[in-house]
Amino acid sequence: xxxxxxxVGNFDDEAxxxxxxxxxxxxxxxxxxxxxxxxxxxxxxxxxxxxxxxHTAGFIYGITGTxxxxxxxxxxxxxxxxxxxxxxxxxxxxxxxxxxxxxxxxFAAVGMVLTFCWLCQLAPxxxxxxxxxxxxxxxxxxxxxxxxxxxxxxxxxxxxxxGAKDVSVQYRETGWWLGRYDDxxxxxxxxxxxx
Amino acid sequence: MSLLRYESQxxxxxxxxxxxxxxxxxxxxxxxxxxxxxxxxxxxxxSVALLLFGIVSxxxxxxxxxxxxNLNKTIGWGWDITNFVWWVGIGHAGTLxxxxxxxxxxxxxxxxxxxxxxxxxxxxxxAGQFPIWHMGxxxxxxxxxxxxxxxxxxxxxxxxxxLWDVFAISTYFTVSLLFWYSGLLPDLATxxxxxxxxxxxxxxxxxxxxxxxxxxxxQRHEALSLVLAGxxxxxxxxxxxxxxxxxxxxxxxGWHTTIFPPYFVAGAVFSGFAMVQxxxxxxxxxxxxxxxxxxxxxxxxxxxxxxxxSIVGIAYLTxxxxxxxxxxxxxxxxxxENRVNLNSPYGxxxxxxxxxxxxxxxxxxxxxxxxxLLLTFFMSILVNVGMWFxxxxxxxxxxxxxxxxxxxxxxxxxxxxxxxFYIGTFGLFFTCYFLFSKFFPVIAIAEIKHxxxxxxxxxxxxxxxxxxxxxxxxxxxxxxxxx
Numbered sequence: 247x248x249x250x251x252x253x254v255g256n257f258d259d260e261a262x263x264x265x266x267x268x269x270x271x272x273x274x275x276x277x278x279x280x281x282x283x284x285x286x287x288x289x290x291x292x293x294x295x296x297x298x299x300x301h302t303a304g305f306i307y308g309i310t311g312t313x314x315x316x317x318x319x320x321x322x323x324x325x326x327x328x329x330x331x332x333x334x335x336x337x338x339x340x341x342x343x344x345x346x347x348x349x350x351x352x353f354a355a356v357g358m359v360l361t362f363c364w365l366c367q368l369a370p371x372x373x374x375x376x377x378x379x380x381x382x383x384x385x386x387x388x389x390x391x392x393x394x395x396x397x398x399x400x401x402x403x404x405x406x407x408x409g410a411k412d413v414s415v416q417y418r419e420t421g422w423w424l425g426r427y428d429d430x431x432x433x434x435x436x437x438x439x440x441x
Numbered sequence: 442m443s444l445l446r447y448e449s450q451x452x453x454x455x456x457x458x459x460x461x462x463x464x465x466x467x468x469x470x471x472x473x474x475x476x477x478x479x480x481x482x483x484x485x486x487x488s489v490a491l492l493l494f495g496i497v498s499x500x501x502x503x504x505x506x507x508x509x510x511n512l513n514k515t516i517g518w519g520w521d522i523t524n525f526v527w528w529v530g531i532g533h534a535g536t537l538x539x540x541x542x543x544x545x546x547x548x549x550x551x552x553x554x555x556x557x558x559x560x561x562x563x564x565x566x567x568a569g570q571f572p573i574w575h576m577g578x579x580x581x582x583x584x585x586x587x588x589x590x591x592x593x594x595x596x597x598x599x600x601x602x603x604l605w606d607v608f609a610i611s612t613y614f615t616v617s618l619l620f621w622y623s624g625l626l627p628d629l630a631t632x633x634x635x636x637x638x639x640x641x642x643x644x645x646x647x648x649x650x651x652x653x654x655x656x657x658x659x660q661r662h663e664a665l666s667l668v669l670a671g672x673x674x675x676x677x678x679x680x681x682x683x684x685x686x687x688x689x690x691x692x693x694x695g696w697h698t699t700i701f702p703p704y705f706v707a708g709a710v711f712s713g714f715a716m717v718q719x720x721x722x723x724x725x726x727x728x729x730x731x732x733x734x735x736x737x738x739x740x741x742x743x744x745x746x747x748x749x750x751s752i753v754g755i756a757y758l759t760x761x762x763x764x765x766x767x768x769x770x771x772x773x774x775x776x777x778e779n780r781v782n783l784n785s786p787y788g789x790x791x792x793x794x795x796x797x798x799x800x801x802x803x804x805x806x807x808x809x810x811x812x813x814l815l816l817t818f819f820m821s822i823l824v825n826v827g828m829w830f831x832x833x834x835x836x837x838x839x840x841x842x843x844x845x846x847x848x849x850x851x852x853x854x855x856x857x858x859x860x861x862f863y864i865g866t867f868g869l870f871f872t873c874y875f876l877f878s879k880f881f882p883v884i885a886i887a888e889i890k891h892x893x894x895x896x897x898x899x900x901x902x903x904x905x906x907x908x909x910x911x912x913x914x915x916x917x918x919x920x921x922x923x924x
Contacts (some may be wrong), residue, residue, distance in 0.1 A: 283462060283631070284887040285659040295657055300664045304672075322587065322596040331600060344605040344683050348612040351672045355616040359623055362665045363650065366658045368626070372651030379634035381654050382627065384462035 251392040253401040255410030256385045263386045266408035267292045278391040281381035304358040311353025315346040454898040457732040472728040488871035495865010498858040507577045509858045515850035520859045521571045523832040528568035534713025535561025540673035551888040558621040563873040565614045567866035602686040609683040620669045626652045627887040681709045694775035695839030704756035711749035715824035743811040750802035779838040786851040797827025
């Protein structure tokens with residue numbers, strides 16, 4: 247995998263981070279990602295991320311659950327093995343509402359969580375970089391991805407001018423990989439970036 | 442940001458003291474990272490002992506059959522189903538706090554939701570034990586699932602409320618677990634990144650699923666939480682509705698009422714909040730989290746208790762009125778003779794229920810008493826005693842004397858193995874809770890940080906200045922803050 251170069255700035259206040267994100271984007275830098283300890287509403291729009299369609303996926307899973315329940319119960323009780331309960335019709339939809347509802351919720355919830363894990367590539371033993379371990383504590387970490395045209399000194403200086411507390415240049419391998427958090431690995435000491 | 446963060450002074454701070462983000466992390470992670478205290482070990486070992494007693498009781502029941510319980514032909518559901526409904530009811534507060542209060546944007550939920558959700562999961566686990574072991578031949582328990590079998594296949598009866606229960610409880614457990622765990626991921630990542638010991642890095646590295654806090658991930662996480670909350674809200678109402686259908690769809694006097702679903706749901710929330718109070722009053726004291734689970738939280742939950750307690754009270758009276766108004770002799774007998782009449786064999790249980798559930802919570806009309814921690818602790822236990830008796834009253838007093846006097850059965854008393862089973866579920870519940878409070882953050886760290894600048898004590902103080910500003914001053918100060 248290719249090793250990329252990032253200019254990483256740490257912010258300690260989300261009120262500074264917001265205008266910084268806008269300035270950095272306006273200056274034409276490519277923001278790789280911003281890592282925050284808690285969700286910051288509006289940051290995704292400020293970064294120009296598109297809205298997630300996880301809701302739509304949830305809706306589709308939900309109606310799959312509804313269809314599964316209704317069609318299966320209908321088949322089981324009206325086609326496969328009809329049982330006469332006190333002369334009531336075999337197709338007794340009102341009595342199936344509870345199970346239909348429960349399966350709708352179950353399919354939607356399980357499907358959405360799996361989709362969420364898939365989209366974010368989250369799973370046990372997955373190890374990912376977020377440049378600064380304090381980004382899950384109290385720092386807001388912005389990583390600017392360097393291209394071959396980026397002047398890293400200029401980018402660092404610009405990031406500092408937007409309010410970043412400290413700025414560093416770091417190298418990371420692209421993509422995600424399996425790893426263990428108890429491994430004390432020596433990080434990439436390679437100075438030359440291959441883009 | 443300040444514009445977005447503004448909140449009225451009418452609302453008190455819900456994170457006390459002068460905190461910054463790092464302090465929040467430190468405070469909440471400290472109990473997880475410190476060695477367990479002596480008190481923790483004592484509590485944990487007692488819980489394990491109770492759990493072992495429960496395992497012995499259940500083993501006896503499995504070996505010798507349900508005859509080890511004092512159930513008979515008339516009282517086929519006794520302590521076990523009472524306990525089942527009681528635990529399921531307790532399991533309703535967690536999802537109510539995390540889902541419904543999320544939709545209503547109640548900031549105070551952040552201090553209590555994590556522990557309440559954990560409590561929900563453990564309570565549902567305890568509840569599930571009762572119908573499973575009540576089956577007797579428990580190795581056939583999988584018969585309740587619709588699966589292709591060699592008997593036809595003979596499908597389960599999809600029209601039966603007991604089968605609805607299977608689906609409702611298992612769905613509720615699964616969805617609560619997913620909701621709880623997806624909310625835990627960011628906090629587990631915090632613990633992972635702070636970990637110094639090898640096993641901690643390993644354990645939290647495994648548990649945090651590689652969470653980084655990327656903005657895109659947070660965006661999806663927010664969407665997921667919101668939709669799961671939207672799904673859980675009708676789910677939590679449906680679960681106890683379906684539990685009430687176990688009774689309401691029968692034609693037993695005292696069970697055959699249309700008021701059951703709302704009445705059961707209100708009762709469930711009532712007992713669930715009482716259990717949350719019991720647990721959180723201990724948790725905040727033992728783990729030193731008084732700044733996060735403040736007296737405001739306790740007071741707000743006491744308000745929910747008085748509201749739901751009064752709904753339950755109205756339901757009791759409505760039920761009584763309807764029994765009289767219906768002119769059905771059996772219905773009226775069930776209420777008047779089996780319950781209200783103090784001299785009847787189980788009349789005492791009805792009045793314990795009335796006293797604990799309807800009368801005693803009324804003291805919370807007083808603000809001073811709502812904020813009294815010792816009294817709240819006592820009341821929280823009293824409410825759960827009352828709610829246990831509610832289920833006992835509904836189940837036992839409806840069936841012990843019904844249509845046929847020759848099969849009346851007075852004086853059902855539980856055997857030691859029935860009591861042991863109940864005690865065992867306390868063991869299971871508290872063992873799980875002790876482990877949870879040791880290895881997981883009992884307060885949602887990320888969510889507290891999210892509301893800190895709006896509801897934190899030190900930030901709240903600044904808002905008074907802003908409130909005194911006129912519109913121009915306010916605008917000038919915050920022009921260019923954001924957007």
